[in-house]
Amino acid sequence: MQPAFRYFHADTPIHRLHPLVKIAYVMLTLVLVMYPIRETDMPVLLIWLGLSAVLWTVGRIELRRFATLLKILFGTFIFLILIQGFTYRFGETPLIVIGHLRLWEADLGVITKEGVWFGLVLSVRILVATSALPLFVMTTPTSAIMTAMSKLRVPRTLTFMLVSALSFTSLLFEMWNSIVDAQKLRAFDIDRMNVFKRAFKAYIPIITPLILLLFRKANDFQIAMETKGFGAPVEPTEIEILTTRPADYLWLALIVAVFVGCTVLKFAAW
Amino acid sequence: MSDEPLIRLENVTFTYGGDVVALRDLNLTARRGEFVVVLGANGAGKSTLCYLISGIVPHIYGGRRRGLVSVAGLDPWDEPLYVTAQHCGVLMQDPEVQLFMPTLRAELAFGPANLGVDREEILRRAREALALVRLEGLEEHNPRDLSGGQKQRAALASVLTMEPQILVLDEPTSQLDPLGRWEIGEAIERLKEQGEITIVMTTHETEEVLHLADQVLVLDRGRTVLQGTPAEVFSQPDRLEAVGVKTPVLVAVRSTLLSTGQGAEERVDLTVSEVAEEIRQAVGAGQLTVRTDALPEPEPPPADAPVILEACDLTVEYPGPPPVVALQDVSLQIRRGEFVGIVGQNGSGKSTLVKCFVGLLRPKTGQILFQGEDIRRLSVGEIARRIGLVLQNPDYQLFTASCRDEVRFGLRNVGVPPDQIEHRVEEALQMVGLEEEADLFPFRLSFGDRRKLAVAATIALDPEVLILDEPTTAQDHRGRYQLAELARRFHERGGTVLMITHDVDLIARYAHRLIVLHQGHILLDGPTAEVFSQVEELKKSFVVPPVAARLAWELASVGLPPHVMTLDDLYRVLVPTREEGGARRENAGEGVV
Incomplete structure (x- = not known):
């Protein structure tokens, strides 16, 4: 299976989309x-998540x-929902009562409906935040990212650090898997350890x-880059010629319209 | 070849930080279009020479230099790296770290784009480079999805788009399979034919460069040991062996059996048929005697021994897109006490098969039985006590502060009582010859010793089956048989050994049985000599039988038995007449340490 966060070549409207439109989508997110x-905020976040889902599907x-x-995100969401459920200071409606331990404005022994809801809102917000960058990097070739960034006057070194x-x-990921395999061969079976053992002990032989x-x-990587002229004090040639098509304007208009709609919806409720 | 010297090194001494002298009083002149081969054991200074010419020293690795270095008229010491890079390109061993763009097209454009070369010119250079390395049509592919040989050719093409006058190739084939080596060799040959670029190439594979080399430089611990034309250098096999450099097999055979003596400058670019003909004439003239009784028939594998490991209708599929079937309905049995070689191209399923044996991969269908028990019931740790797998790269497993701790780690994981641990640690370190280094930080060991340490950590678990994955990778001539020798000792103590390798000489020397995998199927399986005799079938998998075997087949008419597999076998069967009944020839073996 192809790893996450790696560009894959395909001919979809999102792949053809001008990188600056995709950058605009990331920034607005x-x-x-x-x-x-x-x-x-839940409706606002769900609308934007819906837009992201459309872009992911089309791409x-x-x-x-x-x-x-x-999996990691799911664990984080459970944690957030529980923490907010117990500690949300505006929580009024008890869902589960374990006991009563008042600390400032919260009762730490009670999971409240409002707290759980706020935990859910936070979780969706994290999901929205993490949905934008993969779409950009997985549908945009590095050379196009570099050209787009140079149009935005971002220093080339900074862009190259990112790519x-x-x-x-x-x-x-490849190295991680190889190391895990190598340690398993010495009877160090990380897959069979519980969460606490993993957190405190298991990662040392791997990390x-x-x-x-x-x-x-990284050293070899530096050699490969510098012996190919990286860092030369000249204006690098842009191989990727970025052309703007009517579809780019339409997508941009859609993204901006949804953003404005979300903003209005959000602040109308204040 | 023009008279214009593009590389000129005069009395160069280079010292890394910490006063490690890497090169001493080195002199080298290479003209336009000249092909210079640099040979030497690991640590001889070959890579340092590459770094010195290409400007990596001092701009990335620091140190002190004495003497003159001129590369295309410039001193890389005085120029920024991007200036030297316009004249001198570098291709390293590992293609993975040289490819970082998402498409081959972007990869090829990276270098010239950094230098501000005109876009149309970049595209022209990319087209030419792709044609030279024969990767046309793959422009939009991600270089990481290519095969090993293709990756290295892609890396070569990305250097060529810089249009260097000098190309430095630092062991460019050491991590490739036979097909990959052939592919990159073919590309280098085309470059040499064009005659425009000066090439400096380091390697351990002397046969690969014999027909290309104009000049050969042999280094030993930074000093020049031999320097001259291939004929001048390779006519001194004893001196080459002394510094751990492999003499091309046919040259060694000729020198041992036919030559008038060391140092006689003779043709070195020989074919098997030519040498066979010379031997035939020598036998006819009574200079060589064929002693068929000197080489007994090889012992057959122990057919009645119990089956220790069994694969039944094994199919393994890697998820896509697109899904890749790595093994398809593979069934085989390994008997206790066998020494089995497994060969095949990269991607043929060798590593997948052994990963299934140790439980790292679960097959889609089929099962693995260890002594009749389905290994799915066992954890990877439980399997590790029974079957030990030594991976290619020891650095994936080393993490402790001492070699001793490294061996202890596995023993603790399998629950060996503390009072037994120390004894087993000492025993394992002693077996691999690292008892003196027991308290050293593992990363201070050489690569070869780190691999030995990985073997010690595996053997300490007292497995019944030992599997070695590519024991010769990144090893020099001396080091390449060290792991196999350890496996032989393990085998002599009653263990069962499986060895994955591309090295047919290694297989011929150690394995009783050979399995050839091809596209996820077993192509051939049988006694080693029998499998090597299936030349046409082996071609499908790019496996070429050992030179000694091919010589023996060509000399069948003069009575050479077909089971000659190694040079030792050949020298036992073919004896100079004057030596018959007298002292055995010394130094006639394969220089194995």
């Missing part, structure tokens, strides 16, 4: 999730590539070789 949050991005990430980090991600290998690979 970030703005939206940075608005002050309230428990009434033919497979959700199963994100199985590991989704090479993405390229390193798949290498990182130590990973770090040592990463240092070595």
Whole structure:
């Protein structure tokens, strides 16, 4: 299976979309999730998540590539919902009562309906925030990202740091899996350990070789880049010629319209 | 070849930080279009020479230099790396770290684009480079999805788009399978034919470069041991063996059986048929005697021994898109006490098969039985006590502060009582010859010793089956048989050994039985000599039988038995007449340490 966060070549409307439109979508997503949050934000977040779902579907991005990430996110959501359920200070309607332990404005022994709801809103906000970047990097070739970034006057080194980090991600996953296999061969079976044992003990035999290998690979990577003229004090040639088509304007208009609609909806409730 | 020297090194001494002298008083001149081969054991200074020419030293790796270095008229010491890079390109061993763009097209454009070369010119260069390495039509592919040989050719093409006058190739085939090596060799040969680029190539595979080399430089611990034309250098096999450099097999055979003596400059680019003909004439003239009784028939594999490991209708599929069937209905039995070689191209299913044996992969259908028990009932840890797998790269497993701790780790995981652990640690370290290094930090060991440590950590668990995955990878001539020798000792103590390798000489030397995998199926399975005799079938998998075997087949008419597999076998059967009944020839083996 192809790893997550890696560009895959396909001919979809999202792949053909101008990178700057996709950058606009990423930026507007970030703005939206940075608005002050309230428990009434759920419709706004769901609308934007709906837009993201449309873009993901049209871009033919497979959700199963994100199985590991989704597992981590799911765990985070459960944690958030529980924490908010117990501690949300505006919680009034008890759902489950374990006991009573008042601390400032919250009763830590009671899971409240409002707290659970707020935890859900926070979870959806995280889902919205994490949905934008994969769409951008998985449907945009690195050369197009670099050209688009240079049009936005982002320094080339900064852009390259981003794209090479993405390229390193798949290498990182491969190394991680190889190390886990190597340690399993010495009867160190991480898959059979409980969460606490994993957190406190299991990762040392895996992370130590990973770090040592990463240092070595990073060195080779630097050699490969610099012996190909990276860092030369000249204006780099842009190989990717970015052309704007009517479809780009239509998608941009749709994205901006949804964003404006979400903003109005959000602040109308204040 | 022009007279213009593009590389000029005069009395160069280079010292890394910590006073490690990597090169001493080195002199080298290479002209336009010249092909220079640099040979030497690991640690001889080959890579340092590559770094020095390409400017990686001092811009990435620091150190002190004495002497003159001129590369295309520039001193890389005084120029920024991007300036030297316009004249001198570098291809390293590992293609994975040289490919970082999402498409091959972007990869090829990366270098010239950094230098501000005109877009149309970049596209022209990319087209030419792709044609040279024969990767046309793959422009939109992600380089990481290519095969090993294709990846290295892609990396070569990405260097060529810089249009360098000098190309430095640092062991470019060491991590490739036979097909990959052939592919990259073919591309290098075309470059050499064009005659425009000066090529400096380091390698351990002397046969691969014999027909290309104009000049050969042999290094030993930074010093020049031999330097000259291939004929001058390879006519001194004793000196080459002394510094751990492999003499091309046919040259060694000729020198041992036919040559008038060391140092006689003779043709070195030989074919099996040519050498066979010379031997035939020598036998006819009475200079060589064929002693068929000197080589007994090989012992058949123990057919009545109990089955220790069994694969039944094994099918393994990797999820896509698109899904890849790595093994299809594979069934085989391994008997206790066998020494089995497994060969096949990358992607043929070798590693998948052994990963199923140790439980790292679960087959889609079929089952693996260990002594009749389905291994699905066992955890990976429980299997590790019975079947040990030593992976290619030891660095995936080393993480402790000492070699001793590294071996202890597995023993603790399987629950060996503390009073027994120390004894087993000492025993395992002693077996691999690392008892002196027991308290050293594993990463201070050489790559070869780190692999030995990985074997020690596996053997300490006292498995009944030992599996070695590519024991010769990234090893020099001396180091390449070290792991196989450890496996042989394990086998002599009653163990069962499976060895995955591309090295047919290694298989011929150690394995009783050979399994050839091809596209997820078993292509051939049988006694080693019998499998190697199926030349046409082996071609499907790019496996070429060992040179000694091919010589023996060509010499069947003069009475050579068909089961000659190694040079040792050949030298036992073919004896110079003057030596018959006298002292055995010394140093006639394959230089195995």
